[in-house]
Amino acid sequence: MxxxxxxxxxxxxxxxxxxxxxxxxxxxxxxxxxxxxxxxxxxxxxxxxxxxxxxxxxxxxxxxxxxxxxxxxxxxERTDRLGARIVTPDDDEWPAGVEDLRRLALSGASRRVDTETAPPLCFWVRGAWPLAEAMARSVAVVGARAATPYGVHVATELGYGLADREWSVVSGGAFGIDAAAHRGALNAGGVTVAVLACGVDRPYPMGNTALFDRIAETGLLVSEWMPGAEPLRPRFLIRNRVIAAATRGSVLVEASARSGATQTMRRALAIDRPGMVVPGPVTSAMSVGAHELLREQPTARLVTGVAHVLEEVGRIGADLAPPARGPRRPADELDDEAALVLESLPRRGLRSPDAVAARAGVGVRVALRKLSLLEELGLVVRRDGGYALAPPPDRRPAGTRPAGAPPQPE
Amino acid sequence: MxxxxxxxxxxxxxxxxxxxxxxxxxxxxxxxxxxxxxxxxxxxxxxxxxxxxxxxxxxxxxxxxxxxxxxxxxxxERTDRLGARIVTPDDDEWPAGVEDLRRLALSGASRRVDTETAPPLCFWVRGAWPLAEAMARSVAVVGARAATPYGVHVATELGYGLADREWSVVSGGAFGIDAAAHRGALNAGGVTVAVLACGVDRPYPMGNTALFDRIAETGLLVSEWMPGAEPLRPRFLIRNRVIAAATRGSVLVEASARSGATQTMRRALAIDRPGMVVPGPVTSAMSVGAHELLREQPTARLVTGVAHVLEEVGRIGADLAPPARGPRRPADELDDEAALVLESLPRRGLRSPDAVAARAGVGVRVALRKLSLLEELGLVVRRDGGYALAPPPDRRPAGTRPAGAPPQPE
Incomplete structure (x- = not known):
């Protein structure tokens, strides 16, 4: 070392x-x-x-x-076992936006949630995407847990529309608006990031477990708290500053009066991120917070859909990151036969070279040659006379990387 | 003369x-x-x-x-026959606000509706209230004809709430939001003013005839067009400038994209009247115009109910007129017996002093004395041995006022 x-x-x-x-x-x-x-x-x-x-x-x-x-x-150790990783400001994937939280130091407020607004020390991350890349073109969609069908509809549409235009959707993983935004993004086959107020091993709430599993597979679970940490009440508000700062802008869909989501919006506006608000029926208690924000914050912007949102975050113009392409994986560089062979391996367990050849529709000799190449690239492992998929690079404990595998952020 | x-x-x-x-x-x-x-x-x-x-x-x-x-x-002649009156800038009841329309001269626009924005020459008015007094504490509530149940609900509540706090509700008498606002005000027992784009003798649309009758009884029907004038399409937009200028502020409840109501709002904002907008579901086509206005006009203010509206129009503060008390009528000063006698006269036609005494429950001598007093006050007329109600002072052609009647605005 x-x-x-x-x-x-x-x-x-x-x-x-x-x-x-x-x-x-x-x-x-x-x-x-x-x-x-x-x-x-x-x-x-x-x-x-x-x-x-x-x-x-x-x-x-x-x-x-x-x-x-x-x-x-x-x-x-626990992080390694989970297949998670720790990201610090030294890492390439550190999301630069959170450094803007330094500016919140001047608020001079006395409430705890207003004083605990310093930039994060580190993040725990689960999922294959480099965190910085997922955040470079991202929009936060936040709102009420007790969302109405209207709010759920709007948040889902927003999540879908943003992901469809290759923007990541960032939210907090809660019931209601958060979950709807994540689901919309997932349905569009896009990237979504859940920023948690507890350990990435025990995403809260439990009722969203299936959703968190889907997010971890194709997006990211992120937390400032170590594995095992509990979702204590003040942590949600502390967490909110990351959602506001790590993204290009925040959209509030539904919020009752004095909701935590409106606090996320105030953080975003305070560090000059576009703060966008979807209005709703004035007869709905779940839009009171949204309307109050539009009335009180002169820089808050009324938006009615994804086109308006992109207009706002698009303002950052030239310095805007290109659509995220995700982690560059060795598999992306494979020739057709090697790719076929890789795809022929089971998601779990072993498969013999003969069985791989049969599934891939190639000769056994070709299969063996490609398996050997794949092993060299760190994509498959040989065990007990068969081959298995290697665990994803980012879920591999430090020091266990096979030779030839490209360096991975950790 | x-x-x-x-x-x-x-x-x-x-x-x-x-x-x-x-x-x-x-x-x-x-x-x-x-x-x-x-x-x-x-x-x-x-x-x-x-x-x-x-x-x-x-x-x-x-x-x-x-x-x-x-x-x-x-x-x-036709105006007199209708029981209507003509109001010009010479009259005390001329609504001062419309003079601010001079400032719209600078718009430099080329569309007809944008060039025909000069202050009115005169108004035709039906109803007992002095026009200026009805307009001094007034709020315009405007919006879509094809309003949704949501919009109708909100406009009715606004109309009721404003009237309940002794503000006049001004609108255009159309279906949808206009009618809902008028009805809300009427239900609260308040004053409502329909500013028409046609003669006051033929308020448009016909479907609102019953509503117009109620408005004429307790509020005002107002028009810049002479009796018999048809509601030609461009007249609605020309009329809108009066709604914007004669009131203390305008509230838009629902509007599709490019609605005439949003044009009223732009007029109001252009002459520094509070322009207020009620948001709605972003999924509703009938709120598109409202949301566009909030996005495009930095001075437009989002309001969710009557409290917010009063906050805006209340800004004018000290110079704000006290609640309108309506026309002072000689009948207000009558003693109990005279009032009884007056009430005993039929709405149309004559009644003999004996019959009046019987209905009023007073002696014939008392009835005759009070009838004589009422005649002196110009409230009743003697004809063919009987007594009849005098036409209301404001519906009486100039020069026919009985001696002793207080001067009336005309």
Whole structure:
């Protein structure tokens, strides 16, 4: 391991340990990390050197429960076992937008959710897409859990329409508007990202488990909290700042008065992201928050569909990322026969070279040659006289990558 | 008749004649009247001196059909027969707001409806309220004819709520939103004003005849066109400028794309009246115009109910008129017995003093004394040995007022 790699590994471990010690978004921690780096900040906090009384007490309480570095090491193992990965600002896939959260420091508000708005320390990610690429052309669709059929219809249409135009749809995975937006994107065969307020291993709510499974397969599950973390109530509001900042703009579909979703919109507007609002019947309690936002926020923009949304996020114009093409996979470069052979392998378990040849419709000799190539590329593994699909590169614990596989973000 | 009265009568006749010669809102006519006065303008036009080719042609065509002064005299007679009255800028009840239409001169647009935006020359009015008083605390509620049940519900609630708070509700008398707003106001026992695009004797559409009868009884029917005038298509848009200018603010409830109602709103905003828009489901074609207006007009304000509307029109604050109390009638000052006697007279026809005494439950001598007082006040007339209700003061031709009756706006 090179000196540089060592430093990066230490930084990653320290960020995970800091996540265990303190809540994401804590400004005092962010400022220390900016000044001293994550490892020195961790040391300082563990030695009782927190610069603020409140942080001091929080850290002391956590340290009484265990050792932060040991907890971080356990979290790293658990992350690997899950096939998840940790993303830090050192990684290429770090979503640049969240750095704009620095600007929220000036709000001067006293409520906890208004003070815990610092940029994230790290993310846990499940899914094959590089996080930055999924976020580069993304729109957040947020709204009420207790959505009406009208809101669900509108959010689904928006999710579908955005995905259909190769925009990622980002939301929070909740019932109602969130789920409808994710589903719309999935139905269009697009990319959708659920930013969670709990561990990526236990996406909340349970009732959306099937949805989260679909999202993990073709999109991303993302969280600032380590695996096993519970969806505590304040975390939803802390999480919302990431949805607002990591995307190109946010659309509110339905919200009751003083909903968490309107807070996401205020975050977005505060850092100059387009904040878009879908109106609804004035007779509906679930549109009260949407209308209030349109009345109170002069920069909030009324939108009635995907065309209006694209008009807003399209404003960023020239610097706009091209449609996301997803992670470049070695499989993308295969010749036709190799691709056929790869497709002939079962999703789970082994298949013999003969059976592979038969399914792929190629000779056994060709099958063996292609299997050997695929093995070299890290796409298949040989085991017990048969071949199996290799686990996806991003779900593979560090250090287990086969030679020849391209470097993967982690 | 005094010299002043003579001048006013001549001015009134000339304005009526000019209405017969040209369409209301014509800028070239308005400018001539400003410079020369109405009688000299009439003379100039009748002598072929129109300053513009188009106006010249219009006037020539009308003059070929008859004499303008004779037509005006016939219109005055017809107005009297209808129990209607003509209101000109000389009258106390002239609604001051319409003078702000001068500012629309600068629009520089070339469409006819955009050039015919000059202040009115005169109004025909049916109903007991002084026009200026009804308009002083008024809100226009406008929208689609093909309104949805949602729009009808919202407009009715708005009409009711405004009237309930002693604001007049002004609209155009059309099906859909207009009718719903008028009905809401009537149901609250409030004042509602229908500004028509045709003669006040034949309010359009016929299907709203019962509604117009209710409005004429307790509110006002108003038009810039003389009795008998037909509701020609362009007149609706010309009329809309009066709805926008005579009121304190306008609320759009439902409108399809490019609806006439959105044009009313643009007029209102152009002369700095609050332009308010009720949003609706984005899935409804009847809210497309409303949402477009909110997106295109930065000063248009989203409102969801009467509280928001009053917040906007309440901005005018200190100069705001107190709640309209309606015309002060001599009958309001009567003692109980005189009031009973007055109520005992039939709505049409005569009744003998004996019959009046019997119905009123007073002695014949008391009845005779009160009838005599009422006659002096101009409230009853004696005829053929019986008594009848006098026609309402505002429906009485000039010069026929009984002595002792207070001056009435005309």
């Amino acid at each position: 090179s000196r540089d790699q060592e430093t990066r590994t230490e930084d990653r471990l320290a960020r995970v340990a800091l996540t265990w010690l303190t809540e994401p978004g804590t400004w005092s921690v962010h400022r220390l990390v900016e000044r001293l780096g994550a490892p020195a900040t961790l040391t300082l906090l563990c030695e009782g050197g927190a610069p603020e009384e409140k942080l001091h007490a929080t850290v002391a309480a956590r340290l009484a429960a265990g050792d932060s570095r040991a907890a971080a090491a356990r979290a790293l | 005094s010299r002043d009265q003579e001048t006013r009568t001549e001015d009134r006749l000339a304005r009526v004649a000019l209405t017969w010669l040209t369409e209301p809102g014509t800028w070239s006519v308005h400018r001539l009247v400003e410079r020369l006065g109405a009688p000299a303008t009439l003379t100039l036009l009748c002598e072929g001196g129109a300053p513009e080719e188009k106006l010249h042609a219009t006037v020539a065509a009308r003059l070929a059909a008859g004499d303008s002064r004779a037509a005006a005299a016939r219109a005055l």
